[in-house]
Amino acid sequence: MNVVTERIIQLGMLVFILGGWQLGVTAGFIDVFFFPAPLDIFNQIVSWIVDPGFYKHVSITLTETVLGYIIGTGLGVAAGVWLGLSRSAARILDPFIKGLNAIPRVVLAPIFVLWLGLGLWSKVALAVTLVFFITFFNAMQGVREVNPVVLANAKILGAKRSDLLRHVYFPAAASWILSSLRTSVGFAVVGAIIGEYLGSSAGLGYLIAQAEGNFDAVGVFAGIIILAMFVLIIDRILDVLEGRLIKWRPNAAEERAA
Amino acid sequence: MSLAVVNPMPAPAGQQNAKSMVSIDAVTMSFGSYVAVQDVNLTVADGEFLAIVGPTGCGKSTILNAIAGLLKPASGTVSIDGTPVKGVQNDIGYLFQQDALLPWKTSIENVELGLMFRGVGSTERRERSMSWLAKVGLKGFEHRYPHQLSGGQRKRVQMAQALIAGPKVILMDEPFSALDIHTRHLMQNELLRLWQEERRAVVMITHDLEEAIALGDRVAILAAGPRSRVIESFPVDLERPRDVAEIKLDPRFMDLYRNIWASLRGEVEKSYERRD
Numbered sequence: 001m002n003v004v005t006e007r008i009i010q011l012g013m014l015v016f017i018l019g020g021w022q023l024g025v026t027a028g029f030i031d032v033f034f035f036p037a038p039l040d041i042f043n044q045i046v047s048w049i050v051d052p053g054f055y056k057h058v059s060i061t062l063t064e065t066v067l068g069y070i071i072g073t074g075l076g077v078a079a080g081v082w083l084g085l086s087r088s089a090a091r092i093l094d095p096f097i098k099g100l101n102a103i104p105r106v107v108l109a110p111i112f113v114l115w116l117g118l119g120l121w122s123k124v125a126l127a128v129t130l131v132f133f134i135t136f137f138n139a140m141q142g143v144r145e146v147n148p149v150v151l152a153n154a155k156i157l158g159a160k161r162s163d164l165l166r167h168v169y170f171p172a173a174a175s176w177i178l179s180s181l182r183t184s185v186g187f188a189v190v191g192a193i194i195g196e197y198l199g200s201s202a203g204l205g206y207l208i209a210q211a212e213g214n215f216d217a218v219g220v221f222a223g224i225i226i227l228a229m230f231v232l233i234i235d236r237i238l239d240v241l242e243g244r245l246i247k248w249r250p251n252a253a254e255e256r257a258a
Numbered sequence: 259m260s261l262a263v264v265n266p267m268p269a270p271a272g273q274q275n276a277k278s279m280v281s282i283d284a285v286t287m288s289f290g291s292y293v294a295v296q297d298v299n300l301t302v303a304d305g306e307f308l309a310i311v312g313p314t315g316c317g318k319s320t321i322l323n324a325i326a327g328l329l330k331p332a333s334g335t336v337s338i339d340g341t342p343v344k345g346v347q348n349d350i351g352y353l354f355q356q357d358a359l360l361p362w363k364t365s366i367e368n369v370e371l372g373l374m375f376r377g378v379g380s381t382e383r384r385e386r387s388m389s390w391l392a393k394v395g396l397k398g399f400e401h402r403y404p405h406q407l408s409g410g411q412r413k414r415v416q417m418a419q420a421l422i423a424g425p426k427v428i429l430m431d432e433p434f435s436a437l438d439i440h441t442r443h444l445m446q447n448e449l450l451r452l453w454q455e456e457r458r459a460v461v462m463i464t465h466d467l468e469e470a471i472a473l474g475d476r477v478a479i480l481a482a483g484p485r486s487r488v489i490e491s492f493p494v495d496l497e498r499p500r501d502v503a504e505i506k507l508d509p510r511f512m513d514l515y516r517n518i519w520a521s522l523r524g525e526v527e528k529s530y531e532r533r534d
């Protein structure tokens with residue numbers, strides 16, 4: 001099947017679903033209180049997009065996501081590399097780490113609000129707790145699974161401890177971290193949104209919470225769709241970024257049988 | 259071809275008077291309760307090319323790792339240039355049996371590592387790495403990552419990487435076994451040429467007896483494991499410089515081959531019997 005036919009089928013399905021939905025609403029089968037008309041949702045999205053005030057919300061959510069991601073990854077890499085190198089520290093801290101990781105992050109949101117207020121930082125903190133563990137486990141694994149022959153080779157070539165960190169351990173961990181880039185950014189978004197949803201005065205999560213408070217189903221659906229688009233755009237950017245950052249690794253297409 | 263360039267060396271390669279560069283004294287290596295090699299004595303003179311052959315799994319790589327300081331002997335001592343080996347050595351060149359390039363660095367970045375760790379400036383580093391890549395026939399492959407190179411090309415990058423800093427001792431673990439016969443001849447000749455330019459102590463492991471005789475000044479035979487030891491050591495008094503393909507037709511080469519094989523054969527058979 002060629003690409004054009006596939007696209008046409010996809011488009012047909014979309015028209016069928018949305019068209020059926022819209023017709024159902026017009027004919028009165030579907031209750032607009034629970035399932036608002038697609039056209040109304042569309043109009044709501046358009047009115048947001050043309051409203052300059054809307055971008056304040058987007059930029060706040062974006063800032064929280066990016067800050068949460070950067071801080072979470074930074075801490076995760078540092079802790080992961082450290083514990084990857086020091087087995088005894090890893091053994092001592094292991095139960096604490098497992099315990100912390102077992103806490104459902106949502107319950108932390110009110111605590112962060114208490115500590116950091118309703119602003120940006122309580123959301124960033126929530127995103128950090130989600131991102132940290134993913135990066136941490138990946139970095140630790142990356143350091144532990146450094147090929148021992150490569151490590152021996154670097155030592156024989158004269159690498160000091162700092163050289164080993166920079167030229168062997170970090171790159172080895174980086175490939176693991178980058179391979180989890182998408183998951184961790186996804187978690188950063190989740191952290192930011194949940195934080196906003198549970199208590200804030202701005203952001204996409206706040207928009208949805210507010211619409212919900214007013215029993216405004218149109219607003220909730222429009223918010224959900226905007227969120228989905230937000231994540232898709234970030235995903236697209238990551239695709240490009242990933243290809244740039246780990247060009248030393250064979251990608252699936254050009255990988256050949258060894 | 260290289261005959262015109264290199265002055266003939268006084269043959270045989272001065273084993274008596276040259277000082278010993280690597281000496282292995284009564285070394286026993288074990289992994290847990292498994293004793294891989296026992297009571298091994300070997301010396302390599304400065305500028306000498308020692309080839310070690312032995313059945314698979316007898317402990318050849320283990321001995322090389324002991325010289326490099328990667329493994330500690332259970333008893334006995336290894337010394338390089340008179341200094342006992344304690345910890346990983348970094349004035350040696352080690353061509354590993356396995357792929358040892360840093361996969362996240364391009365060929366040229368891999369080759370220049372040794373110089374970088376020694377603090378050589380970046381322009382000089384680049385220049386010397388370029389010329390080494392050219393020496394091993396990889397001009398134009400500077401910016402490829404290891405996964406973009408063939409197995410033989412990776413081996414050649416590894417060779418340049420190991421030799422660039424001019425190590426006192428060169429250790430090679432089956433460097434050519436992954437190559438096809440033509441490339442192998444080419445690289446063996448290349449190795450001989452490089453070594454002839456600047457003589458170093460070389461310890462080369464191989465399972466190819468022809469290669470051992472064609473390249474080495476001396477061939478040491480290891481017994482089948484466990485508790486492997488050196489059972490015999492044959493001097494190879496064929497004049498240098500040698501051409502690897504031509505020397506195999508020399509009647510003295512064939513005599514040596516017959517003698518050494520008679521000794522090696524029993525060990526190879528023993529190691530097979532043990533397996534079944």
Ligand SMILES: Nc1ncnc2c1ncn2[C@@H]1O[C@H](COP(=O)(O)OP(=O)(O)OP(=O)(O)O)[C@@H](O)[C@H]1O
Nearest residue numbers: 289292294313314315316317318319320321465483
């Ligand atoms: N880390 C290890 N733990 C336990 N046993 C080991 C270890 N490394 C090697 N051995 C054993 O020691 C023996 C010698 O191994 P070594 O790698 O030195 O063999 P080799 O002579 O280099 O063989 P090959 O020619 O196949 O490379 C083998 O029997 C092997 O199983």
Ligand SMILES: [Mg+2]
Nearest residue numbers: 318319355431
């Ligand atoms: Mg081996």
